[in-house]
Amino acid sequence: MGGLKAESIRQWVLSELLATYNFPTDWLRSRIILVDSDSTHAPVENFFGVVVLTPTGNPFLWVSIQSPGYASEAERLLREVLLIDPHAGIGIASDGSLKGTKVLRRRFDTDQCEIVNDLEPYASPAWMSIRTTYVAGLQGEQQLWFDHRGLTPLSQRVENVFFEAQSHIRDIDGMHADEALDEVSKILYCKLYDEEMTVAGQPYKMQRMVYGCTEELAATVRSIYREANDYDVRVFGLRIPGYKRSRGVFTSRIRLSSPALVKVVETFQQYDIAHSDVDVKGRAFQKMLSPTMRAGMGQFFTPEPVVRFMVSVVGPQVHDLILDPFCGSARFLTASLQYVGTDRSGTGEKMFHEFAFGKLHGVEKSDRMVRIAMTDMRLQGDGHSNIRCTDALLPFTNYPDLYPESFDAILTNPPFGSVLGPEAVSQLGSFSLATGRKSVPLEILGLERCVQFLRPGGRMGIVVPDGLLANRSAQYVRDWVDKNMKVRAIVSLPIETFTPFGASVKTSILFARKWRHDERYGSDYPVFLGRIDNIGYDATGRARDNSDVDALTTQVKEFFVREGW
Numbered sequence: 001m002g003g004l005k006a007e008s009i010r011q012w013v014l015s016e017l018l019a020t021y022n023f024p025t026d027w028l029r030s031r032i033i034l035v036d037s038d039s040t041h042a043p044v045e046n047f048f049g050v051v052v053l054t055p056t057g058n059p060f061l062w063v064s065i066q067s068p069g070y071a072s073e074a075e076r077l078l079r080e081v082l083l084i085d086p087h088a089g090i091g092i093a094s095d096g097s098l099k100g101t102k103v104l105r106r107r108f109d110t111d112q113c114e115i116v117n118d119l120e121p122y123a124s125p126a127w128m129s130i131r132t133t134y135v136a137g138l139q140g141e142q143q144l145w146f147d148h149r150g151l152t153p154l155s156q157r158v159e160n161v162f163f164e165a166q167s168h169i170r171d172i173d174g175m176h177a178d179e180a181l182d183e184v185s186k187i188l189y190c191k192l193y194d195e196e197m198t199v200a201g202q203p204y205k206m207q208r209m210v211y212g213c214t215e216e217l218a219a220t221v222r223s224i225y226r227e228a229n230d231y232d233v234r235v236f237g238l239r240i241p242g243y244k245r246s247r248g249v250f251t252s253r254i255r256l257s258s259p260a261l262v263k264v265v266e267t268f269q270q271y272d273i274a275h276s277d278v279d280v281k282g283r284a285f286q287k288m289l290s291p292t293m294r295a296g297m298g299q300f301f302t303p304e305p306v307v308r309f310m311v312s313v314v315g316p317q318v319h320d321l322i323l324d325p326f327c328g329s330a331r332f333l334t335a336s337l338q339y340v341g342t343d344r345s346g347t348g349e350k351m352f353h354e355f356a357f358g359k360l361h362g363v364e365k366s367d368r369m370v371r372i373a374m375t376d377m378r379l380q381g382d383g384h385s386n387i388r389c390t391d392a393l394l395p396f397t398n399y400p401d402l403y404p405e406s407f408d409a410i411l412t413n414p415p416f417g418s419v420l421g422p423e424a425v426s427q428l429g430s431f432s433l434a435t436g437r438k439s440v441p442l443e444i445l446g447l448e449r450c451v452q453f454l455r456p457g458g459r460m461g462i463v464v465p466d467g468l469l470a471n472r473s474a475q476y477v478r479d480w481v482d483k484n485m486k487v488r489a490i491v492s493l494p495i496e497t498f499t500p501f502g503a504s505v506k507t508s509i510l511f512a513r514k515w516r517h518d519e520r521y522g523s524d525y526p527v528f529l530g531r532i533d534n535i536g537y538d539a540t541g542r543a544r545d546n547s548d549v550d551a552l553t554t555q556v557k558e559f560f561v562r563e564g565w
Helices: 006-021 071-084 126-135 140-145 161-173 177-197 214-237 243-247 258-268 278-300 304-314 331-342 349-358 367-380 422-426 442-453 466-470 472-484 549-563
Strands: 032-035 049-053 059-065 090-094 102-107 112-116 322-324 360-364 387-389 407-412 454-465 485-492 507-514 528-531
Touching (some): 059 071, 071 102, 071 112, 161 177, 177 214, 177 258, 177 278, 214 258, 278 367, 304 407, 304 507, 331 360, 331 367, 367 387, 442 466, 442 472, 454 466, 472 507, 485 549
Parallel strands (some): 059 090
Antiparallel strands (some): 032 049, 049 059
């Protein structure tokens, strides 16, 4: 370090850092810590300087100091530190001269550092000026920042708040809609944790007025994110085998810049999301989710009229164990939760709680979609711990807590359109419909896996391409279905059903029940055949009047009342 002493670093902090950027002098030795190669805070070898900590003891600003003429070395070390620190997003590199001083900001989306003009001066947190009056008993706005009694529940009037947060991310950081949706899910994860873990009478951490600068708040939120994930894994890992491996999707870091992150916090800070009405939260999330799916994530999305129709026909009950093996955003699961919750007659609170937290299960390969699904499930009032980030087509030995013939009902819209060759099929589980074939369409394997998951007597509603029901080449699939399932209804969907979401394949919904062990398969029985002509929107996604979904729902359910499953 060229002989630079700790005392000279301290003098530089006093004369430059504190004076220039207004950091409180009483932070010295408590929140402004001198760092050298022997320090417990030393992040990399040969680093000299200081670190400025958040109120919870996490770094939010690093200062790398070198002797005069060694500005490039100070900058190099600062870049190393910023890229390994999970919380801090900014730092100063200096050789003690004005020319040799630079402010660097970390980009969490690209793992690069860029030079910015200057550091934001620190301002005394607004919370400090009202703390005394709060303690003295002042009510109203001053109480807002302390516990859920002062926060405002979401209402119909502010149902756009999640979409507003997503829009801020797109405007500030230029992220695509799907990326911004993913980041909103992460911040909601933090917000819910902050609300649930903060002791009444203490300030929430995710409040702008508690902090004196953007970077201090941003670093705090990043630390909350890690703390929330650690807590989640620790709690659920005790009772769910392999929880960290299959559900630990919130380890992917927050990719937002500090200004975008703080803007989202400001958007959410006045609302009590944990205690808001479940229906309002669900609608608010869907207002953000639906346009994002139309903007390029349609492969993970089933239109709402189709979801409601399928859930209503299958009719999940509070005692049912339900699975969507290709859950995407988990809309079938949240809709099932809403369906069971709507009619609570004869259902005790304990039974419904067990249903919400233990009987709704999903599998999804995309970690981004799992974060979105878990967020929506948590907002809807829960079951988020049962969404697994894995491939539903692997051998069953890969699933520590999923077993064949376990589920009472399956509701799903599996991926289709891809044809798997022998190499791909060999990496998956055992499938009768793939035996002896050089290639097999993905939707065929998806169908068989759903049947494998169902217990005897279990019910299934599944979206399938029409070719599976009509093409001569798929006759072997239909024969297999007849042998394993009692087909109860086939409902044709209009071509525009998935067109607004980027798919133009003609599809139908197959409702079937798995044969019980004591039943003879293949005997004659009635099957409901129906067709939806007006799904409620056109090929562009614009709403259409006179949808026939509700009328057909009634007809199918009347058929099941007469004929049974």
